[in-house]
Amino acid sequence: MIKKLFLQIILIVCISNCFAQSPDRRWPEARIWAWYNQQPWYCGFNYIPAYAINYTAMWDKTTFNEAAIDKELALAEKSGMNSLRAVLQYAVYADDPKYFINTLDKFMAICDKHHIKFIPALFDDCSFGITNDPKTGKQPEPLMGWYAWAWSPSPGHSMVVDSATHPKLKKYVTEVIARFKNDKRILMWDLYNEPTNGGLGTATFPLLKKTIVWARAVNPSQPLTIGIFDQNPRLNKIITDNVDLITFHDYGDKEHVTKTIEELKQYNRPMINTEWMNRPWKSTVSEIVPVFYQYKVGCNLWGLVNGKTQTNLPWGHRPGDPEQKLWQHDLYSGDFKPYKSAEIDSLKLFIDRSKSAEYISEHQHK
Template sequence: MKNKTIACLFFLLFSSINNILLAQDSTLRWSQQKAWNWYNSQPWYCGFNYIPAYAINYTAMWDKTSFDPVAIGKELTLAQADGMNVLRAVLQYAVYADDPAYFLKTLDTFMGICAKHKIKFVPALFDDCVFGINSDPKIGKQPEPLKGWYAWAWSPSPGHSMVVDSTTYPKLEHYVTAVISRFKNDDRILLWDLYNEPTNGGLGTTTLPLLKRVIAAARKVHPSQPLTVDVWNNNKRLNDIALAASDIITFHNYGNKNDLVKMINDLKQYNRPLICTEWMNRPNRSVIADNLPIFYNEKVGCMLWGLVNGKTQTDLPWGHRPGDPPPAVWQHDLYKPDFTPYRQPEIDSIRLYTLEKVK
């Protein structure tokens, strides 16, 4: 009887330890081997950062007052014709907080449109960027463009007031787990980009506590898709957090081809798959003719900015203000509002790599 009791206690102890280890494993990032197995099973991804031409910010893209699946479908038809197979877009916490059921249903509708056009979706759950006068989003009808001001009504998510207020973090963590849990096994999602350019918009290190909480909340869901936080600047403290959290490494590079090659080579040291989630800045020589062949030859996925020029006025350079001289060349975007290409040779180059070379 004594031996049986000891054996039973040993079994219970072993089971308990094993369950703890399994729980811990579910919160760890993917191994290098798992990341490469996933990446090598995928096609080469070439796509774009997407905000519809009708939307002056991401609040307008998702809001009840303006979400327009018909307009989105027409624009994604252009991308599909060019062979682009992935897009990235920022979600808006404020729209979720107003009506979670509506938001999740709208995400599902949007992903249905993407799938119809054979385009994978990369959602970014948060974004610190500010280009105008507002640092907090407001739902409902959005402002109209201020001519000559790059993305003047851009709305970060969740907004700077919540980022610096730790009492809001439980709400934001619930949003993370609710959204990822709803789509954790959905193959329409390529990967989860947890936070676009954390610390941007003047927030500095005040974003880091929230970023860590977001990463932990996402890990607890254990989605089938990889998680990532983009490397976008030279902030070592931030990049240490981002790199340690990322199953695959994603990054932003708006530099010329030499800058791009250097960054790719620097990131290769981590021995994980690479995807560039933001690029193309024509005045800065981040151009399709030079950089797209590098992405293709290195087998690094890429998403340029952006598709159809619209209310965000991202044809203008960063920092452009009303009264400044008009730029000689567009900074971003492939198509004019009438759906004609800004530069046909760029479209021809994209199609060469997405429709011809991949055969």
């Protein structure tokens, strides 16, 4: 009896040590797998409202529109999807931190109402237009025929490369994560969307590394991640050495996505795809969702309702370029009609299947 009790105590201590770690360290494999095994299969989307030409417009006090967001997320819920990812905008926070925090809370309340988990991305280097720094207030109107004409990086390229501004960014990262560090409406923290993209290259590395340290110091209950999106070995080592779970972007066809997943298995951590769907490249619902479903890799396509960003156009599209009739992104047109009804039916089918006891049991990591 004493021996049995002693063994039970040893087991409890071992489990406790496994899940306890210094706040500046990433989660051990056992902890992240235990977390992942408790999650459903996430099948969702990258979200920017149809009214917003960029993420500044989404969050800014001059344009944030709860009613429009509620209608669009009701559409997502009706489609069966259960997660969304959206980029936050530092400039809006800097303009009025209290407003920004309250607006995030309102947005997450809408997500929760529609049973959708939120994946916030704190920074973003991407730039598709002619401006690389955001400005709050009224945003430009679309330039017809230009993909993501007025996209606004966060915090903007000037601040990324100017280390003197980084204490301000530390305050932003720390305050936002600390405010929601135990909020169950958040699935995970995506610290930086496509760092180095938009022409910055390795100039992003200092801020990227600092952001990881700042976030770890807060020690949120949700896991931390950064998406792998290209073949830069230096960047990918920073990412894979520091994230709790592996996230990645892949707009390739079925063979390419399968190869990516098989290669990422080497890290022995759960995987969630945070960007996919490019119809002209054969990254389609019918081809790709079955792959993610088979591997129980969560997936977030781009995007929900087509609007001012004009992401139905191909990357790099400019006014006067030949028309591409096949949409690149987006599930619905602005009038909420599906671009292809079969896509919505297929998403619902796989999401419903993923809720079966057999599927859940089969995909439990041992």
